[in-house]
Amino acid sequence: xxxxxxxxxxxxxxxxxxxxxxxxxxxxxxxxxxxxxxxxxxxxxxxxxxxxxxxxxxxxxxxxxxxxxxxxxxxxxxxxxxxxxxxxxxxxxxxxxxxxxxxxxxxxxxxxxxxxxxxxxxxxxxxxxxxxxxxxxxxxxxxxxxxxxxxxxxxxxxxxxxxxxxxxxxxxxxxxxxxxxxxxxxxxxxxxxxxxxxxxxxxxxxxxxxxxxxxxxxxxxxxxxxxxxxxxxxxxxxxxxxxxxxxxxxxxxxxxxxxxxxxxxxxxxxxxxxxxxxxxxxxxxxxxxxxxxxxxxxxxxxxxxxxxxxxxxxxxxxxxxxxxxxxxxxxxxxxxxxxxxxxxxxxxxxxxxxxxxxxxxxxxxxxxxxxxxxxxxxxxxxxxxxxxxxxxxxxxxxxxxxxxxxxxxxxxxxxxxxxxxxxxxxxxxxxxxxxxxxxxxxxxx
Amino acid sequence: xxxxxxxxxxxxxxxxxxxxxxxxxxxxxxxxxxxxxxxxxxxxxxxxxxxxxxxxxxxxxxxxxxxxxxxxxxxxxxxxxxxxxxxxxxxxxxxxxxxxxxxxxxxxxxxxxxxxxxxxxxxxxxxxxxxxxxxxxxxxxxxxxxxxxxxxxxxxxxxxxxxxxxxxxxxxxxxxxxxxxxxxxxxxxxxxxxxxxxxxxxxxxxxxxxxxxxxxxxxxxxxxxxxxxxxxxxxxxxxxxxxxxxxxxxxxxxxxxxxxxxxxxxxxxxxxxxxxxxxxxxxxxxxxxxxxxxxxxxxxxxxxxxxxxxxxxxxxxxxxx
Ligand SMILES: Nc1nc2c(ncn2[C@@H]2O[C@H](COP(=O)(O)OP(=O)(O)OP(=O)(O)O)[C@@H](O)[C@H]2O)c(=O)[nH]1
Ligand SMILES: [Mg+2]
Numbered sequence: 001x002x003x004x005x006x007x008x009x010x011x012x013x014x015x016x017x018x019x020x021x022x023x024x025x026x027x028x029x030x031x032x033x034x035x036x037x038x039x040x041x042x043x044x045x046x047x048x049x050x051x052x053x054x055x056x057x058x059x060x061x062x063x064x065x066x067x068x069x070x071x072x073x074x075x076x077x078x079x080x081x082x083x084x085x086x087x088x089x090x091x092x093x094x095x096x097x098x099x100x101x102x103x104x105x106x107x108x109x110x111x112x113x114x115x116x117x118x119x120x121x122x123x124x125x126x127x128x129x130x131x132x133x134x135x136x137x138x139x140x141x142x143x144x145x146x147x148x149x150x151x152x153x154x155x156x157x158x159x160x161x162x163x164x165x166x167x168x169x170x171x172x173x174x175x176x177x178x179x180x181x182x183x184x185x186x187x188x189x190x191x192x193x194x195x196x197x198x199x200x201x202x203x204x205x206x207x208x209x210x211x212x213x214x215x216x217x218x219x220x221x222x223x224x225x226x227x228x229x230x231x232x233x234x235x236x237x238x239x240x241x242x243x244x245x246x247x248x249x250x251x252x253x254x255x256x257x258x259x260x261x262x263x264x265x266x267x268x269x270x271x272x273x274x275x276x277x278x279x280x281x282x283x284x285x286x287x288x289x290x291x292x293x294x295x296x297x298x299x300x301x302x303x304x305x306x307x308x309x310x311x312x313x314x315x316x317x318x319x320x321x322x323x324x325x326x327x328x329x330x331x332x333x334x335x336x337x338x339x340x341x342x343x344x345x346x347x348x349x350x351x352x353x354x355x356x357x358x359x360x361x362x363x364x365x366x367x368x369x370x371x372x373x374x375x376x377x378x379x380x381x382x383x384x385x386x387x388x389x390x391x392x393x394x395x396x397x398x399x400x401x402x403x404x405x406x407x408x409x410x411x412x413x414x415x416x417x418x419x420x421x422x423x424x425x426x427x428x429x430x431x432x433x434x435x436x437x438x439x440x441x442x443x444x445x
Numbered sequence: 446x447x448x449x450x451x452x453x454x455x456x457x458x459x460x461x462x463x464x465x466x467x468x469x470x471x472x473x474x475x476x477x478x479x480x481x482x483x484x485x486x487x488x489x490x491x492x493x494x495x496x497x498x499x500x501x502x503x504x505x506x507x508x509x510x511x512x513x514x515x516x517x518x519x520x521x522x523x524x525x526x527x528x529x530x531x532x533x534x535x536x537x538x539x540x541x542x543x544x545x546x547x548x549x550x551x552x553x554x555x556x557x558x559x560x561x562x563x564x565x566x567x568x569x570x571x572x573x574x575x576x577x578x579x580x581x582x583x584x585x586x587x588x589x590x591x592x593x594x595x596x597x598x599x600x601x602x603x604x605x606x607x608x609x610x611x612x613x614x615x616x617x618x619x620x621x622x623x624x625x626x627x628x629x630x631x632x633x634x635x636x637x638x639x640x641x642x643x644x645x646x647x648x649x650x651x652x653x654x655x656x657x658x659x660x661x662x663x664x665x666x667x668x669x670x671x672x673x674x675x676x677x678x679x680x681x682x683x684x685x686x687x688x689x690x691x692x693x694x695x696x697x698x699x700x701x702x703x704x705x706x707x708x709x710x711x712x713x714x715x716x717x718x719x720x721x722x723x724x725x726x727x728x729x730x731x732x733x734x735x736x737x738x739x740x741x742x743x744x745x746x747x748x749x750x751x752x753x754x755x756x757x758x759x760x761x762x763x764x765x766x
Binding site: 036041045153195248254257 | 499599605653691713
C-alpha cells in the first residue's frame, strides 16, 4: 500500500550516492521522503514539521554529505530520533501514596477501554495483585454486561450498580467496596466520549475529584489519524492523563498517532493491546514502534504467524538446510503449504524488512493462484526428482507437465527459478556466517 | 408486488444534525475560509491549503492531487480572485467524491421479501450502533425490520443488539455467545423469509482486516446468505470510523476483497475528525459512501451527499449533513 520510508530513502539516497558527493539539496530530497512517510504513518503534521527539521539538522551536521552509505546514516538518525520522542525508558504504572492503586481508563468511543480494563486486571493479577473492576459505563447499551462477562471469564470480581446510577457515585462506591474487602488495584471503566462534549468531560473531572485516581490512562486506537493529537491534548488538559494504552496494534496501521500524542503531551505510552484475547496486552517497546512507523517490515508479526505453523526445531532444521544450499523441492513444497496457511503471500512479503524494493515489481504478480500450479508441478514429481532437481531430464519434464496440467515451459521456469533461489540462499548463508546481513535489514535488538 | 426505490425520501432539514456538527465546524472550516480570505493567490495559499487537507486526514496523495487541481484550474481559467479559487477547490473536492457516488447501485426493495444488509468493519468503529440507526432509517419508510446477532464473539455484543431491538421494537434473532455466526445468519434468513420481513440487518463481529482467518469467515457468512437467496446480501456496508487515519484505505481495500462492499458508512462525524479518508477511498476504490453517523442515538444517521459533506465539514456552508 504505502511505500515504506526505508524503501524510499534507499531509492533517493541510493541514486544520489552513486553520483558521488551529496549536497544539502540532496538531503532536502531525502527529508521530503521522511516527511511523506511520517504523514502516511498518521504522524500529526505539526509533529512531522518539527521532527523533520531536527533530523535534517543532525543529518547535515553528521556528515551525511560525506558518508559512503548515506542511506544507513539517515535511517539511523530517523530511527534514533523516533525512539527519543517515544521515550527510551519504560515507564511502569505509578504506585499510590496509600493503597489501593486506582486506575481509571478514559478515551473516545470504541477505542477499547472495556476490553483493556479486563486485560489490565488479568495482567496485574499475574503479578500477584488482587484486582477488582468497576463498571462505570452506564451509557453504551450492555457495556456493564460486557465487563461482567469478561470478569467472569477471567474470574475477577466486577463492581456494578446497574445503569441507573451515576458514574461518579459508582466510582466512589466501587472504591469504598474495594477498601473494605482489600482489593487492590481498582480498575475503573468509563464510557467513551468525545473530547468536545463538555457535559461528558465534566463527568470525568467529577469522578477524578471524587476518587483521586493513581493513574488516568488514555486508551487510544492505533489507527487514529491526525485528530489523535487534538483528542489527547483535550483529555490531558482536563484530566491530567498519566499514561497511554495504544490498542489494536495487531492491525497493520503504522501507529504514528502514538508518536504524535507522546510528542505533544509528553504522556508516556505504558501498554499496547495486540489482540482480542485477554492476554493480548504487552509492555511498550519504543524501538519496535519506531521500526513500524518507518515501515521497515514487521518481523514481529511474521515470526508470530510462523510460530503458529511450525515448531522451533523444525524452523531450525529448515534454515540450516537453506544456509547449506541443500534445500530441495520437497522442502519447498512443504514450506509453501505452511506459508499459505499464514495468509496471502503478498501480505507476507510486505512484512519482510528490505523486501519492498526488491519485490515491489513482482509482488503483485505473486498471487495465491500462482502457488497452486507450483504445488501441482512439485506434486507430480517423484521423491527422487524433488531431492535432485538438477537431474530432471526433458522427458521427465514432459511427464511432470502432463501430470500437473501445466506446460513444459512452466515446469522449466519453476526449475530454473528454484535453482536461482537456492543460489541466493547459499549466498545468504555465507553472509550470515561472516556476520553481514543483506542491506535494508534494520538493526536487530 | 410493490417496488420501492430506496434513498428517495426528501428529508426535512434536521435541526439536531445541524447542532451536532456545529462543534466540528469550528475547526478546519473556519481555517479554510480564512485561508481564502486574502487579496491574492500566492504560493503560501497552496502550502497552507495542503496542510489543512493533511490535517483532515485527506492523505498526502489526495491532498497533493487536490492542490494540483486547484493550481491547474487557477491557471487555466486565469483566476485571480481567491474567492473564485475557493469555489474551484470546493468543486474539485465534490467531484472527487461524486466519482464514487456515481457507482452506487440502484436498490430495489420488495415488500415482504427480505432485503439483506450485512454490516462489517474493524473493532469498535460503530457497527452495532449503525445497525440501530439503519433499522430506524428503514422504519421511517414504513418497512418491517429484523436484526441478526452475528457477533457471537465479543462479550455482551448480543445483549447490546437486543437492547437496541427492544428500544426500536424490532425482533432480534440470536444464539448464545460463542455460537457459529453462520448458523445465526441461516436462522435469521429463514425467519425473515417466513415472517415476510422487508429488511434484515446482520451484525458481525469487529475484525481487523489483516486477520486472514477472520476475514475468510466473513466470506463464509456471505455464502450462507447466498445459499438462501442468490443476490443476498443486497447491501454490504463497511463502517469506517471518521477518526481513522490512512489505514482506513487499507481497511476498505481488504474488506472489499473479501465481501464486495457495496456501501460505506462514515461513523462518528460528530467528533472533531473530518473523515478525510473518504477522499482516498473514493479515489482509489470508487466504493460509494452512502451514510454518515453523527451521534450515538438511533436517529443520528444521514444520507451521504458529497456537496453537503464538503460544505459542512470543509467550508462551513450548507444545511448540515
Ligand atoms: N459520537 C459517536 N459515537 C458513536 C457513533 N457510532 C457509534 N458510536 C459509539 O462508538 C462505540 C462503539 O460502537 P459500537 O456500535 O459498539 O461499535 P462496533 O463496531 O459494533 O464495536 P465492536 O462490535 O466491539 O467491534 C459506542 O460507544 C457507540 O455509542 C457516532 O456516530 N458518533
Ligand atoms: Mg458490535
